[in-house]
Amino acid sequence: MPTTDPRIDAYIANAQPFAKPILEHLRAVVHAACPDCVENIKWGFPHFDYKGIMCSMAAFKAHCAFGFWNPGAIPGLTPSGEPAMGTFGRITTLKELPSDRQLTAFIKAAMKNNDAGVKPVRDKMRRQGTKPPAAKLAKTPAYLAAALKKDAKARATWDNFSPSHRKEYVEWLVEAKQDATREKRLATTLEWLREGKSRNWKYQRAKG
Numbered sequence: 699m700p701t702t703d704p705r706i707d708a709y710i711a712n713a714q715p716f717a718k719p720i721l722e723h724l725r726a727v728v729h730a731a732c733p734d735c736v737e738n739i740k741w742g743f744p745h746f747d748y749k750g751i752m753c754s755m756a757a758f759k760a761h762c763a764f765g766f767w768n769p770g771a772i773p774g775l776t777p778s779g780e781p782a783m784g785t786f787g788r789i790t791t792l793k794e795l796p797s798d799r800q801l802t803a804f805i806k807a808a809m810k811n812n813d814a815g816v817k818p819v820r821d822k823m824r825r826q827g828t829k830p831p832a833a834k835l836a837k838t839p840a841y842l843a844a845a846l847k848k849d850a851k852a853r854a855t856w857d858n859f860s861p862s863h864r865k866e867y868v869e870w871l872v873e874a875k876q877d878a879t880r881e882k883r884l885a886t887t888l889e890w891l892r893e894g895k896s897r898n899w900k901y902q903r904a905k906g
Contacts, residue, residue, distance in 0.1 A: 700729035700733065700735075701736065701737065702725075702737055703737035703738060703739065703744075705739045705744075706725070706737050706739065706744045709721075709739070709743070709744055709757070710722060710725075710757075712900075713757040714757065714759060714760075716790060716791070717757040717758075717762050719792060720757075720762045720789055720791070720792055720795070721744075721755055721757055721762065723792055723795070724755050724762075724764050724795070725744075725755070727798055727801050727802060727805070728746045728753065728805060730802070731801075731802040731805035731806060731809075732746070732748050732752070732805055732806075732809055734748060735747060735748045735752065736748070740754070741860075741862060741863075741896075742863075742866065742896050742897065742898030742899070743755065743756035743757075743898060744756070748808075748809055748812050749809075749812040749813060750767070750812050751767040752766070752767055752805070752808050752809065752812060753765060753766045753767060753805065753808060754767070754784075755784075756784070758869055758870075758873070759869070759870065759873040760788075760790070760873055761788035761789055761790050762788075762789040762790070763784030763786075763787075763788070763789060764784050764785065764786055764789060764795070765784035765785040765786070766785050766804065766808050767808070767818060768808065768811055768816065768817075768818045769785045770818075771807075771811045771816050771818075772804055772807045772808055772811070773807060774803075774804075775804055775807075837868065838864070838868065839868065839871060839872060841880075841884065842867075842868070842871060842884065842887070845884060845888055846888075846891075849888055849891075849892065851891075851892045852887075852888045852891035852892045853891075855891040855892070855894050855895075856891055859896070863896045863897065866896065866897035866898060867887050867891075867897045870883055870887070870897055871883050871884060871887065
């Protein structure tokens with residue numbers, strides 16, 4: 699039986715209905731391909747570690763993401779190029795995933811790379827004196843920027859956040875379809891920022 703983390707059970711249980719079968723399927727494929735993998739929550743979303751970080755998955759309001767820590771070292775793997783977190787772009791259905799056979803092959807290759815201690819491509823670029831591409835900052839909506847101007851404590855947290863943490867909040871806000879929903883989310887965003895919390899802070903509890 700695979701070793702699972704109850705925080706990931708909770709993460710999947712709290713995901714949107716469309717996302718649950720995608721996350722459950724990805725989890726099952728990873729464990730089948732890599733029985734020795736260890737589940738973890740890092741940066742607010744599920745990771746699968748094998749002699750270091752190997753791959754991760756995440757769920758948002760309208761899509762899921764799945765990606766490898768070192769995709770550039772996996773033969774035959776071409777990132778989607780879509781401006782979304784993960785290696786395969788925005789995933790909304792199981793049909794948008796690679797076949798189980800292909801996904802398993804990618805996982806086995808990632809395991810082999812971790813066995814051999816292959817460094818992520820970005821680390822190689824640093825050693826060679828090549829500057830890696832800067833992380834793309836999430837564009838702050840005007841209404842959020844205006845609110846942060848009036849709230850110094852929330853703004854301090856925002857200014858110190860990584861691009862990925864900012865993106866989580868921005869995606870949550872802009873995906874709101876009604877003004878009332880957006881205003882409610884904006885109020886929650888400011889409250890959590892004042893408390894120094896990331897968008898997915900609920901899943902960042904320490905183990906056991």
